[in-house]
Structures are given as C-alpha cells and as structure tokens.
Amino acid sequence: EAVLDLQGIEKTYNRGRAGEVQVLRGIDLTIARGEVVALVAPSGAGKSTLLHIAGLLDTADSGRVAIGGVETGTLSDARRTELRRREVGFIYQFHHLLPEFTALENIVLPQLANGIRRKAAEARARDLLSRVGVAHRADHRPAALSGGEQQRVAFCRALANAPKLLLADEPTGNLDPETSDQVFAALMELVRDTGLSALIATHNLALAARMDRTVRLDAGRVAPL
Numbered sequence: 001e002a003v004l005d006l007q008g009i010e011k012t013y014n015r016g017r018a019g020e021v022q023v024l025r026g027i028d029l030t031i032a033r034g035e036v037v038a039l040v041a042p043s044g045a046g047k048s049t050l051l052h053i054a055g056l057l058d059t060a061d062s063g064r065v066a067i068g069g070v071e072t073g074t075l076s077d078a079r080r081t082e083l084r085r086r087e088v089g090f091i092y093q094f095h096h097l098l099p100e101f102t103a104l105e106n107i108v109l110p111q112l113a114n115g116i117r118r119k120a121a122e123a124r125a126r127d128l129l130s131r132v133g134v135a136h137r138a139d140h141r142p143a144a145l146s147g148g149e150q151q152r153v154a155f156c157r158a159l160a161n162a163p164k165l166l167l168a169d170e171p172t173g174n175l176d177p178e179t180s181d182q183v184f185a186a187l188m189e190l191v192r193d194t195g196l197s198a199l200i201a202t203h204n205l206a207l208a209a210r211m212d213r214t215v216r217l218d219a220g221r222v223a224p225l
C-alpha cells in the first residue's frame with residue numbers, strides 16, 4: 001500500500017507574470033509503507049516545492065496527492081490540515097524548535113495539541129529522546145544544545161504524533177560532515193525502528209546511498225539516479 005502517491009504534479013510560480021518559473025512538470029512518485037527514498041537534485045530544482053506539496057503545505061496546479069490512501073484533492077482546508085497534523089512529520093535544515101521551551105516540552109506540546117494526555121506525551125517524548133541518544137538533554141532549552149543535539153530533538157518532535165510519512169529537507173545540511181553522519185545515522189535508525197516511510201532531500205550522495213532508493217529531480221520530472 002502506498003503511503004504517499006503523487007501523480008502528474010505540476011507547479012509554476014508567478015504564472016503569466018514576470019519571474020514565471022515552471023518548477024514541477026509532471027511528477028509521478030509513489031512511496032510504499034516502510035520505504036525510505038532519497039530525493040537528490042541541485043539547489044533550485046524544486047525539492048522544497050515538492051516536499052511542501054507532498055506534505056499538504058502547498059498545493060499543486062494540477063495532479064493528485066494521496067496520503068495513506070486518502071485522496072487530498074477534494075478535502076476542505078480543515079480536513080487537509082487535520083490529515084497533515086496526523087500523518088505527516090516535517091524536518092528542515094534548521095531545527096525550528098521553540099526557544100523558550102525545553103527539549104522535552106518541544107516534543108510534548110504537539111502531542112497535547114493532538115489530544116494526548118500529558119503523562120503519555122511525556123513518556124513518548126522521553127522514549128524518542130533516548131532512541132536518538134539525547135535523553136540526558138530532556139530538560140535543556142534548544143540554545144543550550146549543540147547543533148547535532150538540536151536536530152536530534154527536532155527529529156523526535158517530527159515523530160511526536162507517530163506520523164505515517166516523514167518529509168525531510170536537507171535534515172543534516174547545517175551540520176559539519178562528521179556530526180552530519182552521526183546525526184543522519186540516528187535519524188535512519190529512528191525511521192527504521194518506527195517503520196516510517198520517508199522522502200528525504202539531500203545533496204549528499206553517500207547519505208542517499210543508505211536509503212532504499214534514490215530519485216533525482218531533473219527538469220521538473222523524476223528520473224532514476
């Protein structure tokens with residue numbers, strides 16, 4: 001069963017105006033349950049645009065997006081938001097953690113917003129933190145953590161509500177190469193342990209090689225590597 005199914009996705013910015021740019025020209029991409037796919041493309045090729053459309057943060061001009069078998073084209077904005085919150089986790093190059101809250105609270109808050117009780121939310125947050133090796137940092141605010149630790153906490157937050165699909169945009173792109181390797185390994189372990197499906201954009205071909213499959217964005221279409 002496909003966790004993510006994209007068919008014929010097209011996207012043009014500034015259509016018919018100055019600065020028109022046709023970014024996606026018919027993207028077909030299916031991600032099966034438990035499959036981890038690398039998305040490789042040069043900067044400006046449309047990786048962020050594709051991830052935002054796949055995660056229901058942006059809409060395509062045409063084409064289909066289905067998540068967990070749910071066709072999203074006819075959903076109301078409220079239903080789209082609900083589906084995104086329940087089924088999709090996002091990770092960016094920058095952690096985007098809330099600075100005034102501890103690592104633990106950053107993982108607890110999205111669960112409370114999703115109706116989980118505090119006790120259960122804290123237990124899940126601690127379990128996630130220990131899986132990526134930062135349980136001892138639970139009560140620190142983001143500013144007190146290293147870059148690698150901040151990203152590990154951001155991974156936990158993305159998984160807080162047990163999504164089916166993880167979308168990551170250069171998740172270790174801000175880290176030095178050695179830290180990047182370690183943090184990426186922690187992310188892959190977390191993804192494999194939870195059986196998550198993922199689409200992970202990266203420039204790093206060595207990291208891409210550790211995933212199940214690599215797709216390349218070429219002139220607005222998906223091509224094999």
Ligand code: ADP
Pocket residue numbers: 013014021023041042043044045046047048049050
């Ligand atoms: P990538 O993530 O691969 O670097 P993006 O999806 O961010 O690529 O951008 C693809 C192209 O679309 C770039 O040329 C970028 O400048 C352009 N673009 C992205 N977002 C917008 C926008 N909101 N308005 C106009 N152009 C955009």
Ligand code: ADP
Pocket residue numbers: 048093169
């Ligand atoms: P990233 O590729 O890491 O997401 P970008 O700097 O490409 O970072 O994009 C940051 C934000 O700005 C995104 O939301 C993107 O859609 C938007 N954006 C990118 N390029 C343009 C552009 N040429 N015009 C308007 N918005 C843009």
